[in-house]
Amino acid sequence: MQLKNQSLIQPDSAFINGKWYRPESDQYFDVINPATSQPVAKVPDLDEKQCTEAVDAAVKAAVQLKNMTGKQRAEILRRWFNLLHESRDDLATIITAENGKPLAEARGEVVYASDFVDWFAGEATRIDGTVHQASASANRIITIKQPVGVVGIITPWNFPAAMITRKVGAAIAAGCPCVVKPAAETPLTALALAHLAYQAGLPAGALSIVTTLVHTASVGKVLTQHPSIRKFSFTGSTAVGKLLAAQCTTTMKKVNLELGGNAPFIVFDDADVSKAVDGIVASKFRLSGQTCVCVNRLYVQSGVHDRIVEALIARVNQFRLGPGDDPKTTLGPLISKKAAEKVAAHTEDAVKRGGHVLTGGEVASDLGEAFFQPTIVTNVAPDALCARSETFGPFLPILRFGTEDEVVQMANSTEVGLAGYFFTENISRAWRVAEALEVGMVGVNTGLISDVASPFGGVKESGQGREGSRIGIDEYLEVKSMTFAVNN
Numbered sequence: 001m002q003l004k005n006q007s008l009i010q011p012d013s014a015f016i017n018g019k020w021y022r023p024e025s026d027q028y029f030d031v032i033n034p035a036t037s038q039p040v041a042k043v044p045d046l047d048e049k050q051c052t053e054a055v056d057a058a059v060k061a062a063v064q065l066k067n068m069t070g071k072q073r074a075e076i077l078r079r080w081f082n083l084l085h086e087s088r089d090d091l092a093t094i095i096t097a098e099n100g101k102p103l104a105e106a107r108g109e110v111v112y113a114s115d116f117v118d119w120f121a122g123e124a125t126r127i128d129g130t131v132h133q134a135s136a137s138a139n140r141i142i143t144i145k146q147p148v149g150v151v152g153i154i155t156p157w158n159f160p161a162a163m164i165t166r167k168v169g170a171a172i173a174a175g176c177p178c179v180v181k182p183a184a185e186t187p188l189t190a191l192a193l194a195h196l197a198y199q200a201g202l203p204a205g206a207l208s209i210v211t212t213l214v215h216t217a218s219v220g221k222v223l224t225q226h227p228s229i230r231k232f233s234f235t236g237s238t239a240v241g242k243l244l245a246a247q248c249t250t251t252m253k254k255v256n257l258e259l260g261g262n263a264p265f266i267v268f269d270d271a272d273v274s275k276a277v278d279g280i281v282a283s284k285f286r287l288s289g290q291t292c293v294c295v296n297r298l299y300v301q302s303g304v305h306d307r308i309v310e311a312l313i314a315r316v317n318q319f320r321l322g323p324g325d326d327p328k329t330t331l332g333p334l335i336s337k338k339a340a341e342k343v344a345a346h347t348e349d350a351v352k353r354g355g356h357v358l359t360g361g362e363v364a365s366d367l368g369e370a371f372f373q374p375t376i377v378t379n380v381a382p383d384a385l386c387a388r389s390e391t392f393g394p395f396l397p398i399l400r401f402g403t404e405d406e407v408v409q410m411a412n413s414t415e416v417g418l419a420g421y422f423f424t425e426n427i428s429r430a431w432r433v434a435e436a437l438e439v440g441m442v443g444v445n446t447g448l449i450s451d452v453a454s455p456f457g458g459v460k461e462s463g464q465g466r467e468g469s470r471i472g473i474d475e476y477l478e479v480k481s482m483t484f485a486v487n488n
């Protein structure tokens with residue numbers, strides 16, 4: 001991989017205790033480029049012992065980070081932000097090589113990821129307490145906020161930079177060291193981020209990157225069960241999140257879970273059709289449909305159904321499917337062959353239940369095993385697999401509906417609730433539906449809701465807690481109340 005700054009990738013190394021770490025063992029795993037199915041690098045397959053070393057280093061760093069002022073931590077974060085910004089082309093190249101997303105999207109992710117670092121640099125200087133009126137007249141009560149302690153973090157492959165900085169930026173701002181296990185598909189971005197964080201002046205041990213494949217479960221046990229880790233933060237599927245949250249109960253860690261979604265997108269008859277189509281395309285096809293907030297089910301009211309479908313087909317047929325490093329590509333591969341097979345299975349199931357494939361519908365095997373054609377299916381049954389669970393691919397199932405009550409009921413009929421979207425020009429309906437949707441985040445007349453300033457998180461089985469925004473730092477802080485007796 002050709003980079004301007006070749007030091008962002010070190011051969012065969014992880015990053016532990018402030019240094020590139022090359023273990024003596026011969027256990028490594030390949031990082032695969034999804035566009036070619038070929039290896040782009042190999043990284044160490046670290047085990048629970050090496051993860052524990054990273055935790056021990058973090059325990060030492062905790063004292064140092066806690067004793068810094070918020071302003072000092074903010075200065076480190078600002079320098080990190082500047083380095084991320086200067087390295088944005090290289091970081092985008094690394095993201096595209098291991099994740100597959102088109103370079104333009106990868107650059108966008110670097111901006112999004114570094115914005116979290118900048119944002120939390122600001123929050124580091126605003127960790128304030130409160131004053132309370134005591135019930136007993138002799139007492140005075142104040143609160144302070146203190147860092148929760150060492151944080152264990154596990155992240156997915158779909159945003160190899162942003163899913164890390166959204167957590168680590170907040171944790172460092174609060175004064176908490178982090179031990180991160182990135183997804184085995186995308187460890188290189190995580191390692192480059194850590195290298196730049198130390199160049200920015202992070203104390204040794206404050207951020208370690210434990211790369212692993214074979215030892216995923218045992219490393220996960222260290223991060224969820226080690227008594228010195230006080231907080232565990234996870235982004236990934238609901239199934240894995242449930243397992244890891246259960247492991248955390250043995251030591252009663254604070255837990256933050258950002259899990260799977262199944263976002264409904266509703267277009268009412270009174271919507272601006274052209275804006276709605278823009279919103280659907282932006283939300284559905286970002287990262288080839290592999291984001292937790294992507295539209296998973298599109299509900300269109302009968303009066304505008306045919307116009308919406310026609311406009312969507314025209315837009316989808318303009319996509320150029322190809323490898324992410326080709327500047328002409330507008331839609332990249334999925335993360336793996338298995339991911340493409342899942343989209344094929346959802347297509348097949350929808351068709352079996354009466355769905356009509358209007359465009360796409362197949363693996364684009366001429367390009368590679370992880371490419372799937374952008375697909376639109378109409379007449380989808382409410383009980384189809386794609387309506388009940390995340391497809392995580394460039395597959396748009398369309399369901400027709402009649403009334404507002406009916407569609408809100410269908411939108412809410414899932415066990416998850418991360419994002420939901422709708423388009424209407426009726427202000428009363430906008431309030432009603434926004435309040436009625438059982439999700440953590442709503443897009444009203446927009447398909448793009450991700451913003452560092454907006455609290456990110458879900459309800460029901462989509463998780464617990466909120467990341468980003470001015471409340472995201474609270475995930476890494478404990479409130480301590482102090483009662484002072486003034487009349488002895």
Ligand SMILES: NC(=O)c1ccc[n+]([C@@H]2O[C@H](COP(=O)([O-])OP(=O)(O)OC[C@H]3O[C@@H](n4cnc5c(N)ncnc54)[C@H](O)[C@@H]3O)[C@@H](O)[C@H]2O)c1
Nearest residue numbers: 155156157182183216217220236237240258259260261292
């Ligand atoms: N809510 C959010 O903010 C958000 C953001 C991005 C992705 N997601 C969700 O993530 C999922 C896609 O990501 P994925 O396929 O990487 O999810 P995943 O749950 O399979 O993996 C996520 C991480 O968990 C690790 N992991 C898996 N099994 C483990 C175990 N037994 N012990 C320890 N670690 C383990 C993986 O190696 C990876 O690092 C989707 O469901 C998506 O909606 C949610």
Ligand SMILES: O=CCCC(=O)O
Nearest residue numbers: 158290291292293450
């Ligand atoms: O995949 C989920 C995270 C996407 C985002 O933060 O916009």
